[in-house]
Amino acid sequence: MHPAASIIAFTVLSGLGYGLAAILGLGLLDPAAIATKVAHIAALGLISGGLLSSTLHLGNPQRAWRAFSQWRSSWLSREGVLSVLAFVPLTVSAWLCVIEGRYWAPIGLVGCVLSLATVFCTSMIYASLKSVQAWHTRLTTSCYLLFALAGGALLGSAFGVAGGGSASLLLFFVLVLLIAAWAVKITWLRNLDSLQPLSTPESATGLGTIGRVRLFERPHVTENYLTNEMGFRVARKHAAKLRKLALLLGGLLPGALVFLVMAALLAGAETGAVAILALVAAVLSHVVGMLTERWLFFAEARHAVMNYYGG
Secondary structure (H helix, E strand, C coil): CCCCHHHHHHHHHHHHHHHHHHHHHCCCCCCCCHHHHHHHHHHHHHHHHHHHHHHHHCCCHHHHHHHHHHCCCCHHHHHHHHHHHHHHHHHHHHHHHHCCCCCCHHHHHHHHHHHHHHHHHHHHHHHCCCCECCCCCHHHHHHHHHHHHHHHHHHHHHHHHHCCCCCHHHHHHHHHHHHHHHHHHHHHHHHHHCCCCCCCHHHHHCCCCCCCCCCCCCCCCCCCHHHHHHCCCCCHHHHHHHHHHHHHHHHHHHHHHHHHHHHHHHCCCCCCHHHHHHHHHHHHHHHHHHHHHHHHHHHCCCEHHHHHHCC
8 A cells, every 4th residue: 555644644643642642631640740731732733733634645625524424334434523522622631731730530531532532443444444454453453552552651751751750650551552562563564474365366356266367467557546556565675674663663762761761760860851851762763663664554555456457
């Protein structure tokens, strides 16, 4: 599949924003701290930026509102509806924190649930597609949710330490979530590498009973939407290098930095600005790793329609 920059930015930024919103909704940060107030604004900014970037992939952005009407059957529509609904409790939580300096559990928990539900719908847009065999697995949903939570907890821990609070527990959750997320992702990759195509030229054409089917010539000589969007190919050696880069930047390096900061805090060392800088570096590294991971998510996926084009 063609890895469109707008969709990659949308899934990474909105996932990070919803993950941070979910952490904030649990009340794990001091609402009176200035850093926590900034965290609420950052979460809304990341979510808004991600959603706006997704509109760049629309052929007719002015008709985007029509997607909201198909919520009974479309995961894309459900994602849109939930993203709007989630803004209500998230905005209220941000107001309570920024203006009144307090946390209200009921509205916070509702925002947490709606944030994760929105990420779930985003993942199901891809996991529900039987035509893309690599995506059509529950592991896709698990990856999206775990990466959103891991990124949100990582960013939340940076704000927590910047606010002067004790973020040792949150840092521990970051490590657990990073390990869980990449464990599931590695399983997802192994599943991808071991896939036996369900859809083949024989099944696509219905000529399998005659024998092996091979392409005599393409349906047309010029490129079209299908070949542009679903005929992308990445060399296996390049994909292998990018997988390692994604794991290093998205998991190993952030995990190592978080572990060092947590160890220093538990030892009672005065880390201060060093801990904040380390966590900011961990967040930036994780974001770059996730952009790489999400690019591969699309680039390595094979759409069944390419059977008609010799793919």
